[in-house]
Amino acid sequence: MKKALFLFYFLFFYAITQLLWWGFILIKFEPDRKGMIVGEGLIFLLIFVWGALRLKKQVKQEHENNQQQQNFLLAITHELKSPLASVKLYIQTILKRELDREQQKVFLSNSLKDIERLDDLVENVLLTTKLENRSYQLPKEAFDMTELVEQIIDRLQKNACKSQVIKFELEEHIQLNADKFAITNVITNLIENAVKYSPPCATVFVKLKKQENNLLFSVADHGEGIPAEEKKLIFNKFYRVGSEATRKTKGTGLGLYIVKTVLQKHNATIKVKDNTPTGSIFEVIFENYAN
Structure with a gap:
C-alpha cells in the first residue's frame, strides 16, 4: 500500500508540474490569450485533482476491503479449526479411555455444543452467499x-x-x-x-x-x-x-x-x-x- 501511495503522489505532482509548465509556455508565446489559458487551465486542474482524489479513495477502499477479506479468512479458519479440534479430542478420549456413563455424556454434550457452533458458522456463510444474489427471494x-x-x-x-x-x-x-x-x-x-x-x-x-x-x-x-x-x-x-x-x-x-x-x-x-x-x-x- 505504501508503494502504491508513493507512486500515486509522484505521478500526481509530476502531472501538476507539467501542467503548470505548459501553461507558462503557452502564456509566454500567446500573451493575448492569457485569460483564456488561465481559465481553462484552472478548470482542467480542478477536474484533474477531483479525479485523482477519487482514484486515491477507491484505491484505499480496495485495500481496506482486501484487508477485511484476509481478516475474514483468518477468522473463519480459526472458527472452523477450533471446534473441530475440540470434537476430535473428545471423541478420541471416549474411544481410548474407559469412561463411565456420566463422563461420556459430558464429553458428548460438549461435542454437540461445538457442532452447533460449526452449524451456526456454516449457516452464516450460506445465508451470506444467498443474500449476495440480488435475484434471490427469501421464501416466507x-x-x-x-x-x-x-x-x-x-x-x-x-x-x-x-x-x-x-x-x-x-x-x-x-x-x-x-x-x-x-x-x-x-x-x-x-x-x-x-x-x-x-x-x-x-x-x-x-x-x-x-x-x-x-x-x-x-x-x-x-x-x-x-x-x-x-x-x-x-x-x-x-x-x-x-x-x-x-x-x-x-x-x-x-x-x-x-x-x-x-x-x-x-x-x-x-x-x-x-x-x-x-x-x-x-x-x-x-x-x-x-x-
Whole structure:
C-alpha cells in the first residue's frame, strides 16, 4: 500500500508540474490569450485533482476491503479449526479411555455444543452467499416467533454459563410471516453477540412484544458498548468493532451484516442504542405487523 501511495503522489505532482509548465509556455508565446489559458487551465486542474482524489479513495477502499477479506479468512479458519479440534479430542478420549456413563455424556454434550457452533458458522456463510444474489427471494411462511426465540435462548443459554444469564420477556404465541431460516439466523446472531461481548455470566435481556401496529424484538447486554462513530459501520460486511491487534472475541464479521440485510428484505429496521449503565441494545422493529 505504501508503494502504491508513493507512486500515486509522484505521478500526481509530476502531472501538476507539467501542467503548470505548459501553461507558462503557452502564456509566454500567446500573451493575448492569457485569460483564456488561465481559465481553462484552472478548470482542467480542478477536474484533474477531483479525479485523482477519487482514484486515491477507491484505491484505499480496495485495500481496506482486501484487508477485511484476509481478516475474514483468518477468522473463519480459526472458527472452523477450533471446534473441530475440540470434537476430535473428545471423541478420541471416549474411544481410548474407559469412561463411565456420566463422563461420556459430558464429553458428548460438549461435542454437540461445538457442532452447533460449526452449524451456526456454516449457516452464516450460506445465508451470506444467498443474500449476495440480488435475484434471490427469501421464501416466507407463518411460524410462532415466540417459540423460535425460546428455542434459541435455550440452546445459547446452555453454551453461555452455568448460571442464568439470558433473561427474557416474551409475549405468547406471536405469529410472524417471514423466512424462518433467515429470522432464526438474525435472532441467533443478536443473542450470541450479546453473550459474546458481555462479561462472564452477565445478564443479557431479550424482549419480544407487540407495540401498537409493530412487532418489537430487542436484545440488551452489559458489555463495553459500541462507540458512536462505529455504530453505523458495524453492519458492513466483514467489519468488526475495535482493532485486529487487540481484539479478543471470536467472529467473522458476517453476523450483523446478515442481520441488517435480512431485516431490510423483510421491511424491518434495526437500531443500536446505549444501555444503562454500560452495554448496547439492539432493537428490531417489524412495522405494520399484523397477527
